[in-house]
Amino acid sequence: MNFLRKPFRNSQYNVVLILIGLNILVFLGEKVFYNPRAMDITDYLAMNPVLVVHGYLWQFATYMFVHDPFSYSHIIFNMLALFIFGTQVERYMGSTEFLLYYMLTGVLAGVFSFIVYWFTGSYRVFLMGASGAIFAVQLAYAVLFPRNILYLWGILPLRAPVMVLGFTALEIFFMVTGLGGNVAHFTHLAGFAFGWLYFLVRFGINPWRAMRR
Structure with a gap:
């Protein structure tokens, strides 16, 4: 347990900006090298259960850097939230702790999604987007800054935990009712859940108690 909680040196090297830059570069690559007749960047990097079974294990990590090449809103909203x-x-x-937190929660959310897809027979799906890891980041924000005020739609003031837990409740609602469209809500919730576990195991912090401060 002491090993799991050993802190990193508190270095700052703008890893968020690096992550945003990588996401943008991959998105531009998807646009430039799009090929409807053969496997392209999106196919190699997005997470597909069949390809993972055939050895494309890197997709557990790379799916986080892939966004819908036909939707600017997908990457814009994700990167805005990440920033x-x-x-x-x-x-x-x-920065080092944040990078570990971001990548670990995102990868575990990808592994969880693979299990769900595989055992529900969703073999053709291609999971893409940083939302799973970003949900974990939003949880971290609510835990670390529970008194901060955020403005929903730039108008309605809400404390960070209220907004983040509200978004999570909506994800649960959309997943249960199926009203959320073609969105992997369980991936978002998995990112949130693994972020919760990270705080418990790595920091010894109960997120619920921290958000109620």
Whole structure:
């Protein structure tokens, strides 16, 4: 347990900006090298259960850097959320800790999604997007800054835990009712859950108690 909680040196090297830059570069690559007749960047990097079984294990990590090449809103909203929440969380945690938190929660959310897809027979799906890890980052923001005020739609003031838990409740609602469209809500919730476990195991912090401060 002491090993799991051994802190990193608090270094700051703007890992959020690096992650955003990588996401943008991959998105541009998807646009430039799009090929409807053969496997392209999106196919190699997005997470597909059949390809994972055939050895494409890197997709557990790379799916986080892939976004719908036909939708600018997908990457814009994800990167905006990563910037808004991630920069302050990184500043508090330190860049190395933040990078571990982001990648580990995202990869575990990808593994969980693979299990769900495989055992439900969803073999043709290609999971893409940083939302699983970003949900974990939003949780971290609410835990570390429970008194911060955020403005929903730029108008309605809400404390960070209220907004983050509200978004999570909506994800549960959409997943249960199926009203959320073609969105992997369980991936988002998995990112949130693994972020919760990270705080318990790595920091010894109960997120619920921290958000109620």
